[in-house]
Amino acid sequence: MNAAAPICNYTGCKVQIDGKCALGRDPVESCENYAADVEVTEALDEPEESRTVPPVQIWASDKLLLADYSALSRRRRLRTVALVGEEKVGKTTLLCSIYAMFCKGAFADLTFAGSETLLGFAKLQAFTLLSSGRSSPTVPRTSRRDPLAFFHLALARSRGDVVDLVIADRSGEAYAAARTSTDLIGTLDEFRLADRVCFLLDGERLASKDDRTAYTRNFRQMINALHDNGALVRANAVEILSTKLDITRRSDAADVGFLSDFEARVVSDFTKKGLAISSHEICALPKADRTVGIIGLDDLVRRWTQPLPLPDVAPWPVVDAPRQIDRLLSKIAGG
Numbered sequence: 001m002n003a004a005a006p007i008c009n010y011t012g013c014k015v016q017i018d019g020k021c022a023l024g025r026d027p028v029e030s031c032e033n034y035a036a037d038v039e040v041t042e043a044l045d046e047p048e049e050s051r052t053v054p055p056v057q058i059w060a061s062d063k064l065l066l067a068d069y070s071a072l073s074r075r076r077r078l079r080t081v082a083l084v085g086e087e088k089v090g091k092t093t094l095l096c097s098i099y100a101m102f103c104k105g106a107f108a109d110l111t112f113a114g115s116e117t118l119l120g121f122a123k124l125q126a127f128t129l130l131s132s133g134r135s136s137p138t139v140p141r142t143s144r145r146d147p148l149a150f151f152h153l154a155l156a157r158s159r160g161d162v163v164d165l166v167i168a169d170r171s172g173e174a175y176a177a178a179r180t181s182t183d184l185i186g187t188l189d190e191f192r193l194a195d196r197v198c199f200l201l202d203g204e205r206l207a208s209k210d211d212r213t214a215y216t217r218n219f220r221q222m223i224n225a226l227h228d229n230g231a232l233v234r235a236n237a238v239e240i241l242s243t244k245l246d247i248t249r250r251s252d253a254a255d256v257g258f259l260s261d262f263e264a265r266v267v268s269d270f271t272k273k274g275l276a277i278s279s280h281e282i283c284a285l286p287k288a289d290r291t292v293g294i295i296g297l298d299d300l301v302r303r304w305t306q307p308l309p310l311p312d313v314a315p316w317p318v319v320d321a322p323r324q325i326d327r328l329l330s331k332i333a334g335g
């Protein structure tokens with residue numbers, strides 16, 4: 001390697017640092033000391049076998065698959081959010097918009113501190129840019145053949161306080177299939193991994209009087225199917241995210257009332273069934289009405305990254321302990 005070799009022989013010349021010749025020669029190449037005896041020490045035809053340093057594996061930085069997620073989870077403590085919803089509800093757009101917010105700077109009191117999936121995000125974002133040549137921003141459709149994918153964001157609250165957020169995305173068709181064929185639910189690995197499950201409710205289909213009845217029935221049926229088959233037991237929180245607020249806000253007041261009534265009813269019904277469920281409204285890509293702007297992402301990122309409660313370190317009550325000493329201790333502890 002010749003990286004450290006000085007480019008100029010003249011003692012005290014800093015041309016390598018500031019580009020200026022100490023003898024005032026311009027261009028610097030006209031100075032006799034410049035690049036006079038610089039030796040090319042790297043043998044270009046060095047035989048392969050004489051190299052002792054193993055080749056460095058370059059991180060592809062594309063979206064993570066299940067095996068990559070497992071490897072990452074062994075290195076970092078991850079917060080995993082699963083985005084669930086039928087096709088075209090806005091799952092991929094939402095995660096792409098969250099990334100886009102951090103491209104502009106600090107967001108939700110957090111700063112971007114890295115990502116293992118930069119290329120994955122960039123591939124999605126390319127479709128939303130003017131340079132894509134599209135007349136309207138979008139993201140590529142997630143195909144049913146695409147496996148479950150994860151997108152990673154390291155977000156810093158302060159130096160040394162970094163939250164590793166991972167968002168799981170999969171094709172809406174896979175969820176629609178699992179709703180009707182519940183034996184497929186066990187194959188959806190995101191429910192085994194996610195701390196938070198977000199059901200996306202399509203504002204566009206709710207705003208359509210023709211679609212809304214069937215759509216709302218299917219939406220409920222999906223939560224029911226997942227709940228009844230134990231897919232939501234691991235989640236600490238379940239959210240309903242009503243998407244495309246730019247479209248729902250354009251509809252008449254009765255439609256807006258329908259949306260909020262529906263959200264309230266779903267929350268109340270599933271709270272009774274023991275789910276920690278809440279509902280929120282978002283607009284991740286206000287392309288139907290730009291005046292609406294991005295809505296709800298700030299609060300959403302704060303919820304997803306909020307500090308975890310401290311673990312409960314109080315000793316468990318001892319019930320029917322087999323050892324006499326434990327029974328005695330439990331009596332003392334119980335007063």
Ligand SMILES: Nc1nc2c(ncn2[C@@H]2O[C@H](COP(=O)(O)OP(=O)(O)OP(=O)(O)O)[C@@H](O)[C@H]2O)c(=O)[nH]1
Nearest residue numbers: 087088089090091092093142171172244284285288
């Ligand atoms: N008007 C409007 N359109 C949106 C919004 N969010 C997403 N969309 C559009 O909805 C369409 C579907 O969005 P996607 O993000 O691909 O939906 P998805 O849930 O990932 O769909 P699948 O990949 O098929 O599962 C795209 O054309 C988006 O541009 C929004 O907030 N407002």
Ligand SMILES: [Mg+2]
Nearest residue numbers: 091092141142
């Ligand atoms: Mg998608």
